[in-house]
Every structure is written in structure tokens, then in C-alpha cells.
Amino acid sequence: MRQRRLSRWLGPIRESTGVSRWILWSGVAIVAFFVVLAIFAPLLAPYGFDQVSDAAGRFPKQGSPDGTHPLGTTVGSYDVLSRVIWGARTAIEVVLLAVVFSLVVGVPLGLFSGYTGGRADRVLVLIMDALFAFPYILLAIVIAFLLSDKLGQGVITAAVAITAVYVPQYFRVVRNHVISVREESYVDAARALGAPRRTIISRYILQNVVQSVPALATLNAADAILTLAALGFLGYGIQPTDAAEWGYDLQRAIDDAGAGIWWTGLFPGLAIVALVTGFTLLGEGLNDVINPLIRARSTAKPDIPERPGGGIGEGAALPPADPPPSSDDARGP
Amino acid sequence: MKESSGSSALRTYVLTRLALALPTILILLTVVFLLMRVAPGDPITASLGARLPAKELEKRKEEAGYDKPIFVQYGEYLGQVATLDLGESVTDNRSVPSIIAENGSATLELTLTAFMITLLVGIPLGLMAGRFRDGPWDVGGRLYGIIIYAFPVFFLGFLFQLGASQVGWPTSGRASPIVEFDLDKVTHFYLLDTLIAGDWSAFWDVLQHLALPALVLGLTISGVLVRLIRVNLLQTMRGDYVEAARARGVSERRVVVNHAFRNALVPVVTVAGLQFAILLGGAVLTEETFNWPGIGSELIRYLNQRDYIAVQGIVTVFAIAVVMVSLLIDLVNAFIDPRVRYR
Numbered sequence: 001m002r003q004r005r006l007s008r009w010l011g012p013i014r015e016s017t018g019v020s021r022w023i024l025w026s027g028v029a030i031v032a033f034f035v036v037l038a039i040f041a042p043l044l045a046p047y048g049f050d051q052v053s054d055a056a057g058r059f060p061k062q063g064s065p066d067g068t069h070p071l072g073t074t075v076g077s078y079d080v081l082s083r084v085i086w087g088a089r090t091a092i093e094v095v096l097l098a099v100v101f102s103l104v105v106g107v108p109l110g111l112f113s114g115y116t117g118g119r120a121d122r123v124l125v126l127i128m129d130a131l132f133a134f135p136y137i138l139l140a141i142v143i144a145f146l147l148s149d150k151l152g153q154g155v156i157t158a159a160v161a162i163t164a165v166y167v168p169q170y171f172r173v174v175r176n177h178v179i180s181v182r183e184e185s186y187v188d189a190a191r192a193l194g195a196p197r198r199t200i201i202s203r204y205i206l207q208n209v210v211q212s213v214p215a216l217a218t219l220n221a222a223d224a225i226l227t228l229a230a231l232g233f234l235g236y237g238i239q240p241t242d243a244a245e246w247g248y249d250l251q252r253a254i255d256d257a258g259a260g261i262w263w264t265g266l267f268p269g270l271a272i273v274a275l276v277t278g279f280t281l282l283g284e285g286l287n288d289v290i291n292p293l294i295r296a297r298s299t300a301k302p303d304i305p306e307r308p309g310g311g312i313g314e315g316a317a318l319p320p321a322d323p324p325p326s327s328d329d330a331r332g333p
Numbered sequence: 334m335k336e337s338s339g340s341s342a343l344r345t346y347v348l349t350r351l352a353l354a355l356p357t358i359l360i361l362l363t364v365v366f367l368l369m370r371v372a373p374g375d376p377i378t379a380s381l382g383a384r385l386p387a388k389e390l391e392k393r394k395e396e397a398g399y400d401k402p403i404f405v406q407y408g409e410y411l412g413q414v415a416t417l418d419l420g421e422s423v424t425d426n427r428s429v430p431s432i433i434a435e436n437g438s439a440t441l442e443l444t445l446t447a448f449m450i451t452l453l454v455g456i457p458l459g460l461m462a463g464r465f466r467d468g469p470w471d472v473g474g475r476l477y478g479i480i481i482y483a484f485p486v487f488f489l490g491f492l493f494q495l496g497a498s499q500v501g502w503p504t505s506g507r508a509s510p511i512v513e514f515d516l517d518k519v520t521h522f523y524l525l526d527t528l529i530a531g532d533w534s535a536f537w538d539v540l541q542h543l544a545l546p547a548l549v550l551g552l553t554i555s556g557v558l559v560r561l562i563r564v565n566l567l568q569t570m571r572g573d574y575v576e577a578a579r580a581r582g583v584s585e586r587r588v589v590v591n592h593a594f595r596n597a598l599v600p601v602v603t604v605a606g607l608q609f610a611i612l613l614g615g616a617v618l619t620e621e622t623f624n625w626p627g628i629g630s631e632l633i634r635y636l637n638q639r640d641y642i643a644v645q646g647i648v649t650v651f652a653i654a655v656v657m658v659s660l661l662i663d664l665v666n667a668f669i670d671p672r673v674r675y676r
Contacts, residue, residue, distance in 0.1 A: 126356055133357070133659055134361060135655065138614060141617075141633075146368060226483075230486075233487050233618065236636075251487070254487065257494035260495070260499070265495075266491075269485070269488035272483070277480055277483040
């Protein structure tokens with residue numbers, strides 16, 4: 001049973017072709033690389049994330065890359081390579097927590113709101129849309145700031161602040177999906193057969209709606225990395241003594257740029273760009289692969305004569321392969 | 334007949350949209366108010382607690398009304414917003430409107446220039462990517478969209494500053510201190526002010542200072558626009574009227590330019606509204622990166638000083654601005670795109 005379900009989920013991935021396959025797998029490779037860094041950080045990093053000295057004495061301040069510090073040291077005498085590797089652990093931890101939190105809050109709310117409809121639905125939509133319209137960095141800063149007194153400036157605070165930003169997105173996508181699915185004839189049929197409400201929601205609606213979640217969650221993970229870095233950059237993220245965080249390191253590096261010191265900012269910055277790109281590619285790939293409406297399978301291409309004067313006819317033979325509008329909406333603020 | 338039904342549909346749409354803006358503002362104000370009240374302690378103690386004796390603190394709290402029940406405070410806050418009197422910052426006694434007036438122009442000059450750059454880069458790239466699907470333009474455009482999106486504003490800023498420091502290009506502030514001191518600030522938009530003064534060397538100085546932050550902010554946002562325009566164009570190119578134009582023998586070039594491009598650009602207006610919130614958020618980061626004296630960097634400064642009144646005031650203004658802009662965008666959209674109002 002379990003095996004069958006797994007293969008049903010993985011089936012489309014195996015069947016994917018061409019560009020979407022390439023996009024998907026390069027995303028998988030990049031994200032996997034960072035996950036490995038995150039898991040094995042204690043083994044891979046030459047020093048601890050807040051280590052400023054070893055047996056040979058204190059590390060140099062803003063030391064350029066050399067044998068003992070392959071990527072140099074920062075203004076606070078941290079080892080850049082170690083901070084970048086430990087930073088992967090922080091980023092993955094926070095993003096994982098934030099995605100789980102937003103799913104746990106956003107999906108049930110969206111299900112409830114979409115299925116019951118009525119006044120509760122309208123009020124929830126109004127609130128979520130208002131939050132959605134708000135500049136997300138501000139929301140995250142204010143919440144991180146308020147939580148910092150109670151929870152400290154650690155991983156949990158950052159994750160909760162980021163969650164507040166993404167709950168409205170999950171809510172929106174799930175609710176709209178539920179509303180479109182709710183009126184489908186197979187749901188009506190189940191209702192007519194006397195299926196209890198719980199079965200209808202969990203089996204017919206949730207199973208269908210849940211399909212759009214993996215792609216959205218991955219794309220949001222990309223965005224969450226940026227939000228985490230932004231929080232760190234503004235000084236409301238994770239404190240350097242709690243964990244290594246790329247955004248914080250970049251903030252300390254900004255003043256170095258004027259002095260031509262490039263290694264303190266370049267490497268944490270590249271790490272952010274790489275991980276965000278990885279998650280984006282993964283999300284786009286999943287989007288192309290999972291969504292049955294836009295999925296391009298490896299079917300034989302029908303033989304269509306070339307149109308004279310411009311190869312416009314090419315696209316017509318294939319099913320449309322645009323990302324669905326719902327996922328593009330979600331990339332908004 | 335057709336004409337009158339069209340205008341009444343428009344009127345209904347405008348009225349509904351106006352009616353929806355009010356609750357949205359109210360919800361945002363309530364969220365702002367609640368968030369600021371969840372904050373530990375009261376604003377006066379938080380910002381001045383270490384500097385004033387207990388008795389003086391009590392007096393200040395009473396003056397500011399922080400000993401009243403929370404519902405009364407909420408009512409007073411809404412009243413303040415309605416009368417545009419958002420109080421004075423606790424730490425340096427600036428009224429919120431004057432903060433907006435003095436630093437808002439800097440933010441507006443930055444964001445407007447950045448948005449122009451976004452459009453200049455995003456529209457052509459998106460159109461080319463959609464027009465030549467799966468060709469080099471498309472692959473390049475999509476890659477650009479994904480990668481530039483992955484760049485945090487402050488990292489791109491860091492890279493630009495590295496380059497700028499090599500050639501002595503300014504990377505901090507709105508103008509050189511002497512230029513800024515001498516400038517007759519009529520509009521508070523320095524580009525305009527230097528033009529009004531007719532001082533070309535000052536204009537060049539201001540432009541130099543503006544270029545990097547605006548470029549960084551504009552580029553990072555252009556990625557989303559490229560993706561959107563590309564998808565829009567692909568959809569319009571499949572439209573019946575495009576096919577019909579082709580069937581009538583209209584040249585491919587004219588089909589694309591006159592029929593597809595224009596319609597593909599309509600949603601850009603909507604996106605522009607969404608982008609505004611992103612721009613404001615991005616402006617906070619850009620201002621911090623380039624020491625740009627806008628509202629964003631003021632907000633961070635007041636947050637660091639725990640000046641809740643100034644923070645509440647600035648966030649309130651941001652919230653109202655976002656709702657107003659999205660209202661405006663929707664109305665503009667309804668005028669230029671009849672499909673919106675008939676929905």
C-alpha cells in the first residue's frame with residue numbers, strides 16, 4: 001500500500017522530460033549539497049562558528065585567504081569558510097521550521113475557510129489579504145523584534161517571524177483551490193453517495209489540494225532564505241553567538257567593501273544566491289512535473305508540417321507548459 | 334445601450350473597490366496597534382526607562398495616555414490616524430508627519446528611479462523571452478529571472494560597492510556633504526532641486542549617489558517582472574484574436590507588436606501595484622546598505638532605540654500607502670481593461 005502511494009507520487013518525476021527534468025535535477029543537486037553541508041557541518045567546517053582563536057593564537061582580523069583560513073577571516077576574526085558551512089545548517093533549520101509552521105497553520109485554515117464558506121470565509125480572506133499586502137520585511141522585522149524579548153534572537157524567533165509572512169500565501173492558494181474543487185462532480189457524487197463530511201474533506205478535497213503544496217512550499221523556502229538573510233542583515237535575525245547566519249555576516253561585511261576586502265561578503269552572499277537558486281529550480285521543476293494540467297510527458301511528438309514563414313506552430317503540438325498562475329501569485333510580496 | 338451598461342459596471346466596480354479598501358486599512362491598523370501593544374512594557378519606559386527617574390516616567394506615561402484601558406487607547410489611536418496626527422517620536426521629539434516629509438522624499442526618489450529601471454530592464458527582456466520561446470532570449474531571460482531573484486539586495490549592493498570603491502564612485506548618502514549643505518531644498522527631490530538651481534555639477538553629484546542604490550533595487554525586482562511578462566505574452570500569443578489576425582494575413586511582426594505585446598502588458602499595471610509593497614520592503618534594505626537617509630533607515634534606527642511611537646507611526650503610514658496604491662492600481666486597471674469590471 002505504502003509502496004504504491006510512493007510510486008504514485010514519484011511517477012511523474014520519473015516521467016518528466018527535457019527542460020523541466022533538467023531544472024528539477026539541478027535544483028535537487030544544489031539543495032542536496034547544502035543539506036549535506038548542514039548535516040555534516042561539525043565535520044566539514046575547520047572551526048566552530050563562533051571560534052576566534054585556536055592553539056596557535058587569535059585569528060587575524062579581516063585576514064585575507066591563506067592556508068589556515070582558505071576563505072579568510074572576518075572583522076570579528078571568525079573564519080569565513082566555517083561561517084559559510086555552519087550558515088547552511090542555520091538556513092536549512094530555519095526554513096524547515098518555517099515551512100512546517102506555515103503549513104500547519106495555513107493549510108487547515110485554508111481548508112476550513114474554503115469548505116465552509118460564508119461569513120467566516122469572508123472575514124478570513126479580508127484579514128489574510130491585508131497581511132499579504134503588507135511589506136513582508138516589515139512584518140517579519142516587527143514580529144522578530146517583539147519575540148526577541150521572550151524567545152531570544154535564535155532559530156525559533158526567526159522561524160516564527162518568517163511563518164507570519166507565509167501563512168497568508170498558503171491560506172490563499174489552498175482556499176482558492178478548495179473552492180474550485182468543492183464544486184467538482186466527483187465531490188458531488190461522493191456527497192450523493194452519503195460520504196461523511198470528514199471523508200469528503202480528507203479524501204476528495206485534501207488529496208487533490210495537497211498536490212499544489214510541494215511546489216509552493218519549495219518556492220516559499222527560497223523566499224524564506226532571503227527573508228532570513230534580510231532579518232539578519234537588519235540586525236533582527238539570529239545573533240552571531242547563537243548560530244552562524246549569512247545575512248548577519250553580510251551586514252558586517254558591507255563596511256569592508258569600501259576598503260576592497262571582498263572575501264568577507266562574497267562567500268556568504270554566494271551561498272545565499274546558490275541556495276535560493278536551488279530551491280527556486282526545485283520548485284519550478286516540481287511545478288512543471290507534478291501539476292497534471294501543465295505536465296509535458298514523454299509522448300511521441302505528432303508530425304506536423306512546418307508552417308511557412310516563422311516557426312510559430314511549434315508550440316501548438318505540445319501541451320501548454322506555462323507555470324500555473326497560482327504559483328506565480330505566490331511569488332509576490 | 335452598450336455604452337451606458339459599460340459605465341455603470343465601472344461605477345459599481347469602483348464603489349465596491351472603495352468600500353473594500355476601508356476594512357483593509359482598518360485591519361492593518363488593528364494589526365499594527367496590537368503588535369505594538371504586545372511589545373513588552375510601554376513605549377515610554379522602553380525608550381527612556383534607563384534615563385529618567387521613575388516619577389518622571391509615570392508623568393510622561395500619563396500624558397501620553399498609556400495608563401488607560403486598551404480599548405480607549407485603540408480608539409485614540411484610530412482617532413489619531415483619522416486626523417493624521419500620529420504623535421511625536423519619544424527619543425528625538427519629531428512629529429511623524431515631519432519624519433515622512435523629510436525622509437519620505439529620499440525614499441520616493443530612490444523607489445521611483447528603481448522602478449523605472451525595473452521597467453526598462455524587465456519589459457524588453459520579458460517580451461523578448463516570450464516572443465522567441467525556447468530560443469536563446471528565452472533561456473537567458475528565464476535564467477536572469479531566477480538568478481537575479483536569488484540575489485539579496487544587500488549582496489548585490491556589496492558587489493557594486495566593491496566595484497565602486499575601485500573607481501572612487503560614491504557609495505553612501507544622497508549627495509556629497511557640501512552639495513547637500515548648499516542645496517536649496519524646494520521639492521526635497523534632489524534631482525529636481527539641482528535642476529531648478531541649474532547647478533549641473535551638483536546634479537551630476539546627486540545622480541552619481543542615486544545611481545547605485547536605484548540600480549541595485551531596480552535590478553533585484555526586475556526578475557519577477559521578466560517572468561510575469563513572459564508568461565503573459567505566451568498566453569496572449571495563444572489568444573483567438575492573435576490567431577484571427579494571422580489568418581487575415583497580418584504580418585507576424587505586426588501581430589506581435591500590435592496585438593500581442595499590448596495585451597501582454599496590461600497585467601504589468603497590476604504587478605506594479607504588488608511591486609510597490611516589495612519596493613518598500615526592498616527600500617529598507619537598500620537604504621541600510623547605502624546609508625540612504627530614507628524612511629526605511631529611520632524605521633530601523635527607531636526600532637533600535639525602541640521608540641515605539643515613531644515605529645508605530647511609520648508602519649501605519651506604510652500600511653495606508655500600500656492599500657492606497659493597490660486601490661489606485663485596481664482603479665486604473667478597471668479603466669484600461671474592461672474585462673476587470675465585467676467580472
